[in-house]
Amino acid sequence: MTNYLSLSVKEIHKLLIDKKTVPLDLVKEALEKIENSNLNSFITINESALEEAKSLEGLNIDNPLFGIPVAIKDNISTKNLRTTCASHMLENYVPLYDATVIEKIKEKHMIIIGKTNMDEFAMGSTGETSYFGNTLSPLDNTLVPGGSSSGSAASVAANIVPVALGSDTGGSIRQPSSFCGIVGLKPTYGRVSRYGLIAFASSLDQIGPITRNVYDNALMLNIISGMDEKDQTSSEKEVEDFTKKIGKDIKELKIAVPNFYMGNAINEEVKNSVKNIINLLEQQGVKIDYIDMPYLEYAIPLYQTIALGEASSNLARFDGIKYGYSTEETLDIDTFVKKTRSIGFGNEVKRRIMIGSYVLSGKNADKYYIKALKLRKELTNSFKKVFEKYDLIIGPTNTNVAYKLGVKQDDALKSFYDDLLTIPVNMAGLPAISIPIGYNSEKLPIGMHIIGNYFKEDVIYQLASYIEENRGDAKC
Amino acid sequence: MEMLNKNDVYHVANLAKLALDEEDAEKYHGQLNDILTEIEKIETVDIKEQDIMISSSNNTNRFSNGSTTHISKDEVLARASRTNGDFIVVSSVFND
Amino acid sequence: MLKPTIGIEVHVELNSKNKVFSNSINSFKEAPNTNISEIDIAYPGTLPTLNKEVLEMALKAALALNCNINKHMHFDRKNYFYPDLPKGYQITQKNTPIGYDGYIEINVQGETKRIEIERVHIEEDTCKSIHYNKETFLNYNRAGVPLIEIVTKPVIKSSEEAVLYIESLREQLLYLNISDVKIEEGSMRCDANVSLSDNDILGTKTEIKNIGSITNVGLSIEYEINRQKDLIENGIKIVEETRKFDDKSRQTILMRTKETGNDYRYFPEPDLAFVDLTDEYINKVKSNLPVLPNTIRQKYIEAGINNHNIKTIISNKDICDFYEIIFDKVAPELAANILTGDIIKELNKNHISIKESKLTGEEFINLIKALENNKISSKQCKDLIPLIMSGEKVEKLISNSSFQLITDKTELSDIIDKVLANNPVSIEDYKAGKDRAVKYLMGQIMKESQGKADPKTVSVELISKLKSL
Structure with missing residues (x-):
């Protein structure tokens, strides 16, 4: 079996151009790898993938992603290809339409290999809330791969596919990328259309690319970005080439490190790893300041209020009447809906929907939800102030590295703590990436978090690719 | 300090249209209270900002392009739980 | 003394081309579940978009009702479960x-009330x-159809006022061309809130939902006022309830007791962009508003048209549109008489509207003029x-010798001689000085x-x- 899919997109593209391989062979490689894999990173395989790859024969290779196999997180709507959100509720749901990002990747002739496993309805940070069983980490099967884009991250880290799409509401692209030692970007809110992304929290969700290197990530962002008339929150901002600043001199960049991000909550080895990078950059002449940023510590309650409030509303459509799972029994409509939802949804989802309903209910709405929206503005003001003086904010992506499966099962709060450092970015709508910067003493990957100003993904990639090139550590 | 009592749990489950039995209610009672204790921090934090931020998108005056999308009746009914060939059918509760 | 306070909520279906938050065609009269997009039926992952035409129609209504306009708007989600609500929430404002804070004027027993x-x-x-x-049978064609909701302040004092309000409102909306406002068909739905009190503090109100006709608005409110009066006078407390009006028994019937404050968990809709209305835009829409019924009514009164004709013309927008075309060009009262008399009679006979007939304004003018100039009787x-309603031309018809x-x-x-010979009594009456004899004889001669005798010549x-007799 070939191992072309462990190469970068750039390298695979060259093989295709040089006719050393064809899309059909790439797809075959991916499918074989999946068969031999115990990771459970896919929920549905695209039965037409081979056929689609074959149909590319003879076509002009018109773009860098032509013929490249891609894995899609299973909360993104794919026409005629089952989309489950890793939930019993949508176990047999087959969409009638493609998400806008899917239309875009099909236009570029990428081949969808399948739909990847995730936490149910993107609610979780370990992959363990999936109805289809949890995804294993390719680095160590006893550890969590992270979540909620578990399958996407695992598939890329395991070289099954070179690229995957994930979604990020509070860290669901960045955290698993960090745990798996790969690259994951959450774009600026509005950069990528949400049409077809099964909503968790409307004001926080974004679809983003997961890859093994920074350049591939930028290539993917190029094709999935852009204004979409069907999504009124999508931005009219021009899509330029996100690779354009890669390789450019970083000396002029001004970087801020919030003290909270290097504080007591962070594991020592993780901190040291980040400090090494800071030293590396300072040696290059980059200005790096430690700063105080207020309100970062409110990340979790903000998320629990706003994300769960919105989620309780977004998941209200799952009533078993129009589509999805429904209880067999003939009951009065109220009991029918309650029974359907109680069986169709897992515990984490149910818990979150109840919290969400609570914070929006009656007098609570002002006390919690509206207040949270004001606090959100304060936090965003905080970020904006920093970006007046600095180009980027950096720190660790997570407080620690990947941990054992089963650790967070019954702790209702713990499932949120993984996202402590990543949530503020979603709250403000800023773009951010996680890149691997080294390993801890147990050889587990450590991820660095780089936050950019609105629509400045190119600057993020500029710094990220520099670090990638120059950190000197062994690659995963 | 307990945020929710047992009745509140049932009330919130009803809002969320979830069925809870005694055991579930017991289990969720503790878990929800843990989370709500965390959320209390929102109420107690002192801030100056009076404006709300719905999202970072400040898009204004976006209007749809007027083109239509359409799904056939068969496709709609094929996905529904219960139909009679023309309508989607559910059991009634109210008679209005 | 117990006095009623009434508030009315009206939902009006707008007749825009597309639905309000999706691009589906705005119509639901076809076979069930055949006019649906993935957005209407709330498939996972779908998002709403705002239809500009609907926005403009709503603005027209708000302006015609003398409202202050909210220039910076957003939408809100109203969250509740019901099988007919696909998303589990309704997008509203x-x-x-x-x-x-707008108003509409009504005429109550000669007095104008706002x-x-x-x-x-x-x-x-x-x-x-x-x-x-x-069982409940769901048809998703109507999901997402645009509505405007119009809510009065609790200022209506009687069932009579309520009916006048609904009539006036309906007329206003009809003339704006934004809805066909047919209560019986459901494109206009009325709910009324009724409470009684003997002081300034409002009593407990009950709601009467989905009243099926304008007449029933009056009847149901009147019934409800009396029902509450009876209860209060017997010491029974009024409970907040939702009722409906039963046509047959002519009573309001309990539907359900209102759950203590329906918890709608409103929050701002994050999926839709804000709407900013500029003064320029608002003024443009305002200046392009069609002429409204009250203005037209005033014009007709000043032109000396009788009230019955005015009522008939204005209550039928198609007839009014037609009349407006010819208004300046002929004797208005004469035209009104013919239009509201023979023309409408002929339309009704053939079960068609004036638009469906082949009658043109031009030919109608020709007809009236011919009558005015005594070219025809x-x-x-x-x-x-x-004949002219089937498209024939007046001039051609008249030139036909018959x-x-x-x-x-x-x-x-x-x-004339023949008639005189047959009516000796009339001759005597004339001689006795009774003028009406002439009129009678004219009639007989015609x-x-x-009808072919030229009246002028005959008269002479x-x-x-x-005189010579």
Whole structure:
């Protein structure tokens, strides 16, 4: 079996151009790898993938992603290809339409290999809330791969596919990328259309690319970005080439490190790893300041209020009447809906929907939800102030590295703590990436978090690719 | 300090249209209270900002392009739980 | 003394081309579940978009109802479960209704009263559900149809005022061309809130939902006022309830007791962009508003048209549109009489609207002019009407010899003589000074001549003959 899919997109593209391989062979490689894999990173395989790859024969290779196999997180709507959100509720749901990002990747002739496993309805940070069983980490099967884009991250880290799409509401692209030692970007809110992304929290969700290197990530962002008339929150901002600043001199960049991000909550080895990078950059002449940023510590309650409030509303459509799972029994409509939802949804989802309903209910709405929206503005003001003086904010992506499966099962709060450092970015709508910067003493990957100003993904990639090139550590 | 009592749990489950039995209610009672204790921090934090931020998108005056999308009746009914060939059918509760 | 306070909520379906938050065609009269997009049925991952035409129609309504306009708007989610609500929430406007603090004038027993309007806002309609035999049949064609909701302040004081309000409102909306406002068909739905009190503090109100006709608005409110009066006078407390009006028994019937404050968990809709209305845009829409019924009514009163004709013309927008075209060009009262009389009669006979007939403004003008100039008699006019309504031209018809008026004195003389011979009593009456005898004889002469005698000539000849008798 070939191992072309462990190469970068750039390298695979060259093989295709040089006719050393064809899309059909790439797809075959991916499918074989999946068969031999115990990771459970896919929920549905695209039965037409081979056929689609074959149909590319003879076509002009018109773009860098032509013929490249891609894995899609299973909360993104794919026409005629089952989309489950890793939930019993949508176990047999087959969409009638493609998400806008899917239309875009099909236009570029990428081949969808399948739909990847995730936490149910993107609610979780370990992959363990999936109805289809949890995804294993390719680095160590006893550890969590992270979540909620578990399958996407695992598939890329395991070289099954070179690229995957994930979604990020509070860290669901960045955290698993960090745990798996790969690259994951959450774009600026509005950069990528949400049409077809099964909503968790409307004001926080974004679809983003997961890859093994920074350049591939930028290539993917190029094709999935852009204004979409069907999504009124999508931005009219021009899509330029996100690779354009890669390789450019970083000396002029001004970087801020919030003290909270290097504080007591962070594991020592993780901190040291980040400090090494800071030293590396300072040696290059980059200005790096430690700063105080207020309100970062409110990340979790903000998320629990706003994300769960919105989620309780977004998941209200799952009533078993129009589509999805429904209880067999003939009951009065109220009991029918309650029974359907109680069986169709897992515990984490149910818990979150109840919290969400609570914070929006009656007098609570002002006390919690509206207040949270004001606090959100304060936090965003905080970020904006920093970006007046600095180009980027950096720190660790997570407080620690990947941990054992089963650790967070019954702790209702713990499932949120993984996202402590990543949530503020979603709250403000800023773009951010996680890149691997080294390993801890147990050889587990450590991820660095780089936050950019609105629509400045190119600057993020500029710094990220520099670090990638120059950190000197062994690659995963 | 307990945020929710047992009745509140049932009330919130009803809002969320979830069925809870005694055991579930017991289990969720503790878990929800843990989370709500965390959320209390929102109420107690002192801030100056009076404006709300719905999202970072400040898009204004976006209007749809007027083109239509359409799904056939068969496709709609094929996905529904219960139909009679023309309508989607559910059991009634109210008679209005 | 117990006095009623009434508030009315009206939902109006707008007749825009597309639905309000999706691009589906705005129509639901086809076969069930055949006019649906993935957005209407709330498939996972779908998002709403705002239809500009709907926004403009709502703005027109708000302006016509003299509202203040909310220039910076957003939408809100109203969260509740019901099988006819596909998303489990309705997109509406709670905090920023497009119009607020407006009014409409009604004429109560000769006095003009302003009914204050609290708000006008945009929202989406639910599915149509049919209840039968313990089951509910859902038709998603209607999901997402644009609605405006118009809510009065609790300022209506009687069932009479309520009916006048609904009539006035309906007329206003009809003339804006934004809805066909047919209560019986459901494109206009009325709910009324009724409470009684003997002081300034409002009593507990009950809600009467989905009143099926304007008449029933009056009847149901009147019934409810009396029902509450009876209860209060017997010491029974009024409970907040939702009731409906039963046509057959002519009573309001309990539907359900209102759950203590439906918890709608409103929050701002994050999926839709804000809407900013500039003064320029608002003024443009305002200046392009069609002429509204009250203005038209005033014009007709000043032109001397009688009230009955005014009412008939204005209450039928198609007739009014037609009349407006010819208004300046002919004697208005004469035209009004013919239009509201023979023309409408002919339309009803054939079960068509004036738009569906082939009658043109031009030919109608020609007809009236011919009548005015005595080229034809009123009887002949009547005969011409069905013909011009099928598209024939007045001039051509008149030039046909059988339509010519008889002006030949000899011919007329014979006819007059015949009539005089048959009516000796009338001759005596004339001699006795009774003028109406002349009128009667004229009538008989017209009858005898099958309407073809030229009235002017006949008149002169008749008087001369009578004088000589």
